[in-house]
Amino acid sequence: MSPFLLSVMVAIVALVGVYLYRVLRGPTVFDRVLGLNGVATKAIILLVLIGTVYGRVDMFVDIATGYALLNLVGALAIAKYLEGRWEV
Amino acid sequence: MIAVGMVLIVIGLFFLVVAAVGMVRLPDVYSRSHALSITDSLGALFLLVGLAVYQGLNMTSLRIFGVLVLIYLLNPVTAHATVRAAYRAGVKPWNGGGDKS
Numbered sequence: 743m744s745p746f747l748l749s750v751m752v753a754i755v756a757l758v759g760v761y762l763y764r765v766l767r768g769p770t771v772f773d774r775v776l777g778l779n780g781v782a783t784k785a786i787i788l789l790v791l792i793g794t795v796y797g798r799v800d801m802f803v804d805i806a807t808g809y810a811l812l813n814l815v816g817a818l819a820i821a822k823y824l825e826g827r828w829e830v
Numbered sequence: 831m832i833a834v835g836m837v838l839i840v841i842g843l844f845f846l847v848v849a850a851v852g853m854v855r856l857p858d859v860y861s862r863s864h865a866l867s868i869t870d871s872l873g874a875l876f877l878l879v880g881l882a883v884y885q886g887l888n889m890t891s892l893r894i895f896g897v898l899v900l901i902y903l904l905n906p907v908t909a910h911a912t913v914r915a916a917y918r919a920g921v922k923p924w925n926g927g928g929d930k931s
Contacts, residue, residue, distance in 0.1 A: 746836060753843055757846055760853065770921055772915065772916040772921065773862060776863055776909070779912070780853060780866050787877055787878065790878060790897065794881050803893045807900060811900075817912065818908065821912050822915070825915040825918050
């Protein structure tokens with residue numbers, strides 16, 4: 743395991759912590775949804791990075807694809823649900 | 831080849847840090863979605879291309895590009911849906927911090 747990729751992984755996990763601050767402190771619920779979208783993008787990048795570290799990118803790319811599609815469905819469902827309510 | 835991949839990964843990490851700073855510092859859900867959707871996608875572009883170059887160009891890197899295309903299709907859709915829901919739910923845009931409307 744190369745120390746360069748390991749330090750990149752640690753940096754991305756620290757960025758996930760920054761996004762979780764926005765998820766916890768968001769004034770409206772839409773800030774929290776945006777923060778979770780950012781965490782999902784970081785998770786996709788982190789999955790491909792883990793695949794590169796272990797030398798099995800062909801397997802982890804499929805997991806990343808599935809995670810991206812699942813994130814799309816979840817985010818669209820939450821957005822459409824909150825669009826019907828007229829108070830925040 | 832590995833050095834080029836390292837440079838691309840560091841550039842992508844810089845853009846991800848810029849997106850995180852914008853996510854914390856910007857005052858509004860609309861401006862925050864701006865930081866998230868644009869800068870974060872650019873950071874993902876550099877980072878995934880850097881990873882594909884780092885592990886050697888073959889058929890697997892083509893699938894990494896497939897994940898990248900998927901991110902570029904799905905990230906604007908989710909950001910647009912969230913911001914439209916915020917607008918229709920009546921979230922007021924930031925007006926400069928003062929009392930002027």
